[in-house]
Amino acid sequence: MSEKKELFTSRWGMILSVIGIAVGTGNIWRFSRIVAQNGGGSFLIPWVIFLFIWSIPLIIAEFAIGKSTRKGTVGGLATLGGHRFAWMGAFVGFVSMAIMFYYSVVAGWCMKYLSNALAGSLLTTDDHFTLWESFTGGYEPILFHVLAMAIGGFVIYKGVVRGIERTNRILIPSLLIILVTLAVRAVTLPGAMDGIAYLFTPNLEMLLDYKVWLAALTQNAWDTGAGWGLILTYAIYARKKEDMALNAALTGFGNNSVSLLAGITIFATVFALAPGEGIKELISGRGSTNTGLAFIFLPQLFGKMPGGPVFQTFFSSIFFLGLTFAAITSLISMIELSVRVFSDLGLARKRALWLTLTLGLLLGIPSAVSLTFFENQDWVWGIGLMISGGFIAFAVIKHGADKFRREAINGEGSDVLVGKWYNIIITWLVPAQVFILIAWWFFLAITEFDREGWWNPFHTYSVGTCLLQWGVIMVFFVVMNRFMVRRIFERSQEAS
Amino acid sequence: MNAGAIVTMILTIGIIWGGFAFVLLTALKKERGKEQ
Numbered sequence: 247m248s249e250k251k252e253l254f255t256s257r258w259g260m261i262l263s264v265i266g267i268a269v270g271t272g273n274i275w276r277f278s279r280i281v282a283q284n285g286g287g288s289f290l291i292p293w294v295i296f297l298f299i300w301s302i303p304l305i306i307a308e309f310a311i312g313k314s315t316r317k318g319t320v321g322g323l324a325t326l327g328g329h330r331f332a333w334m335g336a337f338v339g340f341v342s343m344a345i346m347f348y349y350s351v352v353a354g355w356c357m358k359y360l361s362n363a364l365a366g367s368l369l370t371t372d373d374h375f376t377l378w379e380s381f382t383g384g385y386e387p388i389l390f391h392v393l394a395m396a397i398g399g400f401v402i403y404k405g406v407v408r409g410i411e412r413t414n415r416i417l418i419p420s421l422l423i424i425l426v427t428l429a430v431r432a433v434t435l436p437g438a439m440d441g442i443a444y445l446f447t448p449n450l451e452m453l454l455d456y457k458v459w460l461a462a463l464t465q466n467a468w469d470t471g472a473g474w475g476l477i478l479t480y481a482i483y484a485r486k487k488e489d490m491a492l493n494a495a496l497t498g499f500g501n502n503s504v505s506l507l508a509g510i511t512i513f514a515t516v517f518a519l520a521p522g523e524g525i526k527e528l529i530s531g532r533g534s535t536n537t538g539l540a541f542i543f544l545p546q547l548f549g550k551m552p553g554g555p556v557f558q559t560f561f562s563s564i565f566f567l568g569l570t571f572a573a574i575t576s577l578i579s580m581i582e583l584s585v586r587v588f589s590d591l592g593l594a595r596k597r598a599l600w601l602t603l604t605l606g607l608l609l610g611i612p613s614a615v616s617l618t619f620f621e622n623q624d625w626v627w628g629i630g631l632m633i634s635g636g637f638i639a640f641a642v643i644k645h646g647a648d649k650f651r652r653e654a655i656n657g658e659g660s661d662v663l664v665g666k667w668y669n670i671i672i673t674w675l676v677p678a679q680v681f682i683l684i685a686w687w688f689f690l691a692i693t694e695f696d697r698e699g700w701w702n703p704f705h706t707y708s709v710g711t712c713l714l715q716w717g718v719i720m721v722f723f724v725v726m727n728r729f730m731v732r733r734i735f736e737r738s739q740e741a742s
Numbered sequence: 743m744n745a746g747a748i749v750t751m752i753l754t755i756g757i758i759w760g761g762f763a764f765v766l767l768t769a770l771k772k773e774r775g776k777e778q
Contacts (some may be wrong), residue, residue, distance in 0.1 A: 257769070257773055261769075287746070287747060287750040287751075287754075290750060290754045291750070291754075294754060294757050294758065297758075439743065442743070442751070443743040443744070443747050446743070446747040446748075446750045446751040446754065447743075447744065447746055447747040447750070448746050448747070448750045487776060489769070489772065492765060492768060492769045492772065493769070495761075495765045496762070496765050496766060496769060499758060499761045499762035499765055500762055502758050503758050503759050503762045506754065506755065506758050506759070661768070661769065661772035662768075662772075
């Protein structure tokens with residue numbers, strides 16, 4: 247395993263890798279469900295607006311921090327915002343690491359269903375709900391979680407160029423080919439146009455509903471990879487002459503293009519193969535955390551596809567292959583983030599990888615065996631991501647938004663110059679969105695999810711569980727702040 | 743498909759896919775300039 251400083255070999259290698267971060271399973275299953283729940287076309291309008299005032303500004307910030315500091319989340323935010331705030335970078339890194347623990351389980355589910363689809367067993371069962379329940383209720387998810395972590399670990403072991411870049415150069419174009427193939431098949435099914443009409447029909451009443459706007463902002467916050475610290479980590483390996491702003495726009499537009507393609511495919515399929523009842527299933531669904539659509543409902547529909555078992559097996563297999571590719575390309579970025587943070591703290595890269603894999607394997611097991619634990623972690627760290635976005639914006643503000651824009655964003659290699667509008671978005675709009683989103687999700691927890699026990703830290707969807715878990719982690723990192731700064735900055739001074 | 747759906751479809755696809763194509767072409771042009 248190479249310890250030398252590697253850089254992406256080309257702009258396109260880096261862009262494909264960053265799109266690999268952004269495009270995950272959420273583009274395929276969460277987007278369609280949220281669009282269906284929020285009035286189709288009415289949702290798409292705020293979804294496009296928030297791409298410009300949340301996702302792209304934060305992606306620009308991450309690109310610029312990574313490239314200008316050449317350090318992971320802890321060192322990057324401490325360099326920018328001041329050494330006193332290294333703990334904020336540690337929190338950003340930990341949130342993505344905590345997501346890695348259970349995201350590996352999700353990648354494992356996709357691989358298991360890929361194997362089911364290839365073997366044809368998805369088409370021979372009538373009760374997909376029981377199939378899903380018996381799979382997630384057993385110990386098999388642990389095996390697939392281990393397999394997912396092993397694949398991710400192997401990619402990172404190979405390094406930035408031969409591992410991350412090469413994998414994404416293969417998997418991301420393959421994923422696009424798969425999605426286009428599925429989309430062509432879906433829109434040519436009889437009745438598919440009804441689904442596309444539903445997807446794009448605006449409902450003016452819903453457009454004025456603040457809940458639709460909050461759902462659109464949440465989708466951007468969770469789906470684009472903005473504010474996770476992952477893009478910051480890949481930007482460390484950007485070439486010196488690499489541009490920031492255009493690359494960030496490419497990432498945001500590329501991610502949302504994939505979501506739109508997946509949305510068209512799923513709406514067309516659902517309306518064509520399950521007319522009438524399909525949309526109700528799409529909105530309500532069964533199973534946990536949006537997984538019902540992918541693992542229960544769509545497998546039922548694949549069995550109804552015209553063309554017989556060969557075509558049904560082919561389309562169900564490439565669907566789960568696409569999901570697996572989307573999950574793996576995101577998972578490897580989460581592993582790399584942790585490895586980079588541990589490396590910055592002084593561990594040799596190989597040891598940092600082993601530590602990350604060990605933690606990932608062990609701490610992913612509870613999510614692999616308990617969907618309740620999985621849902622709790624998804625709730626706590628999903629909202630934690632919004633704090634991460636806020637911390638990244640804070641570091642930029644602390645450094646001076648205008649100085650950051652002029653020196654880090656519009657510095658060497660920039661293809662286009664970012665104007666002063668950026669200062670306003672990162673200083674005012676991003677923090678405002680962070681506060682609104684956290685307040686909104688807590689409001690939902692108190693009024694809808696858990697009225698009686700919203701304060702209880704041991705309830706799955708409570709405010710208390712978020713405050714307790716975030717609090718413990720933040721206090722730990724605040725206590726460790728001086729240690730982390732010493733390890734990162736004194737070490738780099740010695741090296742220079 | 744009604745007129746509202748067609749307008750929303752053209753706008754959404756235009757902004758998202760069109761935006762991606764525009765940024766990609768701009769990046770290609772800039773990159774070619776850098777290499778020269």
